[in-house]
Amino acid sequence: MATLLEPEEHVLSTLNKDGSRNWLRPKLSPGRFLLRRRIVAYILIALFTIIPYTKINDKPTILLDIAHREFTIFGFTFLPTDTLLLALFMLCLFVSIFLITALLGRIWCGWACPQTVYMEFLFRPLERLIEGAPGRARKTSGLRRTIKYIVYFICAVYLAHTFLAYFVGIETLFQWVQTSPLEHPTAFIVMAAVTGLMLFDFGFFREQVCIVMCPYGRFQSVMLDRNSLIVTYDQERGEPRGKMKRKKKPTGDVALDVLQEETPAVGDCVDCKKCVTTCPTGIDIRNGLQMECIGCAQCIDACDAVMKKLGRKIGLIRYSSQAAVEDGHWSLLRPRVFLYPTFLAILITAFIFVFAGKNSADVVLLRGKGRPFMMMEGGMVSNQMRVKITNRSGVVASYTLADNLADCELVVPEGNPVTIDPGATKTIDVLIVSPGHIFSEGSVPIKIGVTSAALNVEHTYRLVGPDESRAVEKTGDTP
Numbered sequence: 001m002a003t004l005l006e007p008e009e010h011v012l013s014t015l016n017k018d019g020s021r022n023w024l025r026p027k028l029s030p031g032r033f034l035l036r037r038r039i040v041a042y043i044l045i046a047l048f049t050i051i052p053y054t055k056i057n058d059k060p061t062i063l064l065d066i067a068h069r070e071f072t073i074f075g076f077t078f079l080p081t082d083t084l085l086l087a088l089f090m091l092c093l094f095v096s097i098f099l100i101t102a103l104l105g106r107i108w109c110g111w112a113c114p115q116t117v118y119m120e121f122l123f124r125p126l127e128r129l130i131e132g133a134p135g136r137a138r139k140t141s142g143l144r145r146t147i148k149y150i151v152y153f154i155c156a157v158y159l160a161h162t163f164l165a166y167f168v169g170i171e172t173l174f175q176w177v178q179t180s181p182l183e184h185p186t187a188f189i190v191m192a193a194v195t196g197l198m199l200f201d202f203g204f205f206r207e208q209v210c211i212v213m214c215p216y217g218r219f220q221s222v223m224l225d226r227n228s229l230i231v232t233y234d235q236e237r238g239e240p241r242g243k244m245k246r247k248k249k250p251t252g253d254v255a256l257d258v259l260q261e262e263t264p265a266v267g268d269c270v271d272c273k274k275c276v277t278t279c280p281t282g283i284d285i286r287n288g289l290q291m292e293c294i295g296c297a298q299c300i301d302a303c304d305a306v307m308k309k310l311g312r313k314i315g316l317i318r319y320s321s322q323a324a325v326e327d328g329h330w331s332l333l334r335p336r337v338f339l340y341p342t343f344l345a346i347l348i349t350a351f352i353f354v355f356a357g358k359n360s361a362d363v364v365l366l367r368g369k370g371r372p373f374m375m376m377e378g379g380m381v382s383n384q385m386r387v388k389i390t391n392r393s394g395v396v397a398s399y400t401l402a403d404n405l406a407d408c409e410l411v412v413p414e415g416n417p418v419t420i421d422p423g424a425t426k427t428i429d430v431l432i433v434s435p436g437h438i439f440s441e442g443s444v445p446i447k448i449g450v451t452s453a454a455l456n457v458e459h460t461y462r463l464v465g466p467d468e469s470r471a472v473e474k475t476g477d478t479p
């Protein structure tokens with residue numbers, strides 16, 4: 001059927017001109033980078049699986065407890081009161097990413113991103129194993145496809161459980177697995193939804209996550225400069241492209257060669273398109289740096305193999321920089337390479353400074369709800385106050401509240417000391433009863449001390465009461 005409205009130019013590598021999906025089945029190109037990426041990927045998969053089981057300081061290595069707004073990272077727990085610390089930590093992370101991208105381009109995407117790691121080193125290998133290598137299995141039987149999706153489903157269930165372990169902890173996850181879903185329907189629905197998403201992602205959406213969804217790919221254009229490490233095609237060396245012909249070796253094997261005699265000015269690229277057919281995002285790196293390039297180096301391995309067969313120098317496609325390829329020199333020292341580490345150092349110093357100032361508990365004094373103060377019998381004044389304590393220590397702690405004024409009585413209706421579980425926050429209602437005469441100007445400062453086995457802090461609080469001086473002025477009873 002004729003296409004009604006064809007795009008004037010190429011839009012997406014995963015899109016055919018008629019708008020249908022162009023399913024990519026990248027060919028595997030063995031080589032030095034594939035080997036290294038494989039090692040890195042399997043180490044990362046092992047780490048991702050093991051981390052939920054590990055502990056540092058008796059706490060999970062990583063636990064992102066969204067329900068309780070507590071994030072444990074490498075044994076340190078960020079509590080809801082640690083907004084500044086968490087913000088500094090996140091800023092450190094972002095600036096580090098900026099720095100790594102400025103220096104090494106999209107190295108994260110091609111080598112360490114879970115999307116690439118699981119797609120290229122778990123799901124695609126399984127696909128090749130079950131359906132056959134691309135190009136050979138022209139038509140995949142329904143049985144093979146069914147087996148593939150069953151295996152994918154098992155992998156997705158495993159991945160969803162591992163993923164959830166980072167948010168609920170491995171103990172809770174085990175508890176859920178061993179009991180009926182009816183006992184924890186919400187958790188089961190979340191697990192089923194994550195499994196469905198994994199299946200959709202790795203079974204259907206695939207490389208489109210990198211091409212159209214991931215915000216990091218969009219950001220790279222502002223984070224990269226001409227000296228950043230990227231996968232580049234050496235235009236000068238490769239162009240004009242030669243025509244490739246196949247000739248028989250004396251042994252009968254097929255070898256690659258080019259018609260050098262017919263086209264003497266020919267470049268090193270023989271237009272075999274192996275760099276294109278191996279690309280997991282379906283692009284042609286010979287068209288220059290593109291947003292879709294995840295820097296995975298598969299095209300380097302593919303082209304190197306061709307160059308070796310032709311007896312030519314490898315590296316027609318290589319890790320390099322735009323500046324190095326176009327101008328012949330590369331510069332490490334440039335403003336952003338100084339600015340990012342400087343900013344990072346400032347952030348790390350601020351983080352350490354704030355972190356070092358943290359006690360074993362956070363104490364915040366809040367004014368009570370309702371009237372600012374109440375007059376009581378005998379000229380006594382009562383102030384309501386709330387003391388919010390977050391126990392940051394890893395053990396149950398008892399906190400004793402006291403004030404520094406001899407005439408004042410500090411009343412804690414729920415009892416003094418107050419016991420708080422590790423990591424928990426409690427807001428304690430406190431009543432401070434004081435004689436009216438101390439309020440010479442409508443208020444008086446008081447020190448509230450909070451002590452426990454590991455804590456001894458004092459905060460200033462301003463009690464409010466009747467303004468005695470005004471009362472005197474009103475009656476005209478001035479001395």
Ligand code: SF4
Pocket residue numbers: 231275278279280281282283284285292293294295296297298299300
């Ligand atoms: S162009 Fe090369 S480095 Fe970029 S995504 Fe494709 S194969 Fe990977």
Ligand code: SF4
Pocket residue numbers: 233238268269270271272273274275276286302303304306316317
């Ligand atoms: S693999 Fe190398 S030789 Fe073949 S088309 Fe790509 S750049 Fe040219």
